[in-house]
Each structure stands twice: as structure tokens, then as C-alpha cells.
Amino acid sequence: MQRRPAGSAVAGFTLIEILVVLAIVAIMVVAVALSVDAGEGTRRLETEAQRLTALIELACDESAQFGQDIGVRFESGGYRFVRAAGREWEPRTSDTLRARRLPDGMRLELAMGDRNIELDAASSAAAFESRHDHGSTDGGEEDSSDAFTPHLACDAEGVLNGDPRIGFAAGELRATLARDKDGSLRLLAGPEPR
Numbered sequence: 001m002q003r004r005p006a007g008s009a010v011a012g013f014t015l016i017e018i019l020v021v022l023a024i025v026a027i028m029v030v031a032v033a034l035s036v037d038a039g040e041g042t043r044r045l046e047t048e049a050q051r052l053t054a055l056i057e058l059a060c061d062e063s064a065q066f067g068q069d070i071g072v073r074f075e076s077g078g079y080r081f082v083r084a085a086g087r088e089w090e091p092r093t094s095d096t097l098r099a100r101r102l103p104d105g106m107r108l109e110l111a112m113g114d115r116n117i118e119l120d121a122a123s124s125a126a127a128f129e130s131r132h133d134h135g136s137t138d139g140g141e142e143d144s145s146d147a148f149t150p151h152l153a154c155d156a157e158g159v160l161n162g163d164p165r166i167g168f169a170a171g172e173l174r175a176t177l178a179r180d181k182d183g184s185l186r187l188l189a190g191p192e193p194r
Helices: 015-066 125-134
Strands: 070-075 078-085 088-091 106-112 115-117 152-154 164-170 173-179 185-187
Touching (some): 015 070, 015 078, 015 152, 015 164, 015 185, 070 106
Antiparallel strands (some): 070 078, 070 152, 106 115, 106 164, 164 173
16 A cells, blocks of 8 residues: 655645636536527417517408408507497407417507506406406496407508507516508517516
């Protein structure tokens, strides 16, 4: 058996070195997890914005085809399409232009021109769907005609009114739909952190 001379260094890592490496690895794992979550959130916002754009275009096409005004009413947690019935508005019952609720953690914000619109909030998925499927409101505070008055409408010629800015927000991410120079709704520069 050989003896080591006194004062020779032992090869290996100290406890401090191991803890520093573990801390660096933990920071990298958290950074990767956050970037994956942000990427998924960005895709969800883009998907919802593109879905709403396509549905509004479809509503305008249908309004021109059938000569009937079709509008969309927003809430912070979703939206629904309505149609003109004389001087009143009533909910659409088609499968395509039905009430839609945003995924959990996502909300809508609306501005018309320079004016921000305060959107109602449905407290739960069940409240949102029951409110829109049956035409009722929470607690009867508004009458049914106000509950279906659209924020945006396509007239009987298929032209969308107003100058909307429709924001989709999820945590710190945000995407905004607005009219481009051609008058079509477009996603502005994609989702960005606020």
C-alpha cells in the first residue's frame, strides 16, 4: 500500500463547486421552461386571434349573402355572434357562428377608435354558456336587447363597421387585432409581452 505525501491535492470536486453547478443547471431549466410556456402561450393567442378573424370574415360574407346584419358581442372571457331581427338583436344558433369561450387564463380587451370598452365578465364556463345559449344575463341587470347589442357588426352589404382594436391577453403576453389599410382585421406584429 502506498501512502500519499503530505500536502498533495486530492482530485475531485468540493461541495461548493457541486452546489454552484447545480444552481446553474436549475437556472437553465427554469429559463427553458419559461421560454417553452411563452412559446405555447404565443401560439394559443395567435390561434384564437386567427379564429376570430376568420369567423368575423364569415359573418360579413353571410350578411352580404343573406342581406342581414350580423354582429359580434364581446365579453372578457369570450364572444358570440348575433343577428338583426327587426330593431332588436338575437343570438345566432348556427354551429359555426356560435358562442365561444376563450381558453382558461385568456381574456379579451376591446377598444373602438380611442375609446376603451369595458367588457362584461362571465364568472365561469357554465355561466358563459348558459347566458348565451338561453339569452339570459347575470341577475337580470340588463334587458335582453342590451345583452345582445353587438360591439361590431357587418351590415347587409358585408361591410364591417367601426375601428376596432381587439386584444387577446394571457398573463404577460398580448396580441392585438386591428384593421389594416385595406380595412381587413389583421394581427398586429404578433403577440408580445406587455
